[in-house]
Amino acid sequence: MASNEAIRQRDLAVLWHPTTQMKDHEWLPLLPVRSGHGVWLEDMDGKRYIDAISSWWVNLFGHSNKFISAAVSEQAHCLEHVILAGVTHEPAVRLAEKLVAITPPGLDRVFFADSGSSAVEISLKMSFHYWRNTGVEGRNRFVTLSNSYHGDTLGALGVGDAGLFKEAYQPLLMEPIVAPSPDCFALPRDQWDAHASLRLAELRQLLVQHRDEICAMIIEPLIQCAGGMRMYPPSYLTGLRQLCDEFNIHLIADEIAVGFGRAGSMFACEQGEISPDFMCLSKGLTGGYLPMSAVMTSNKVYEAFYDEYTSLRGFLHSHSYTGNALACAAALATMELFEARDVLADNRVLAQQMMDAISPLHEHPHIGDIRQTGMVLAMEMVAQREPMIQYDWKERRGMKVLQYGLQHGVLLRPIGNTVYFMPPYIIQEDEIAQMAKAAMGGIDLATAD
């Protein structure tokens, strides 16, 4: 069997990795994974690592989960994939029924796609097209929050505000209206709601100014994940829904990262007691098994497209693997695992264990903020606590944490100076202890000079 080193060399000769400056791999060795079981990944030389980031936030119930694997395997022997235009199959219908049943009220239609970014693209196109179909003219812009991320395809990148990711492509992108994020970074919890109200008031000004140009506002509910796990309270969602109603614009909830329990409730929108007009789902949808996404919307939106073909009101959009039967089987099995036990209640215990495990960091001279929403816990490395001075991103201190983590059997992947945990929901207390120890050791090392 090949060794770590052999695979690395072959890889670097032919592969180009996502979100990576490939030159980094001159000094940062790739991690060649040969297997995964539960929270554990094993490299080609047999060393094991805890997947503390659920493989880019997709895994919910562990790698090689027996139940999901069996469902996918069974499906593979029956029907692996079939075109979903003009054709249907039971796994797609069952999954759509399930999603309608468990998402907030009013989301009664499901459009399948194959990645988070494509779901975002679909929601933007549907919203724009809805206004056109209903005879409302002049609406061709979207409102987004500062520091938001909605994916890397041109449309999704365009409605994000992730500076580094988007700078080079600016001339190709649409220009969103950027509202200030309600991000409560470094604020005590008892000030979060007041902060959110302030941000809503600022948003209202923008909406007054631009009301007739806007199709929709798109948000990552409760946690701006790629933006560094920045968090805000449910009261912002409640206020935002009211504003969208008042100004008659759509609300797109991008729950791609926070849905399926990650933010502490099955869907983050539930905490604000709201239903969006569009909800984008992906990542955890298939338990981290297969690429799939879904856009949920209302029958009201659906009906605005329902007409004779020649009216050209139809939503003429597709991806080849739309409604893939294997992905549907993985998603249905994942939903069954949510029903088999009270996952959200168990996660509250795990979330507390994670917080307890890193408690020494509250006194750390270079940790400026510790925040947690559901199964996401983030720790911010800072040059100085008070007054707070951030490290320059160019120092890339997070990479030292990543390297230390790997040496100590934990796959962490800090975002800039933000070290975070986002583990699968089946992590055990001793594994949390190991994950926390590696993170704290890495933080000590990365902030030592």
Ligand SMILES: Cc1ncc(COP(=O)(O)O)c(C=O)c1O
């Ligand atoms: C909130 C959010 N939206 C969209 C995306 C894009 O999803 P994908 O990478 O599957 O295209 C991501 C990915 O991290 C995300 O976190």
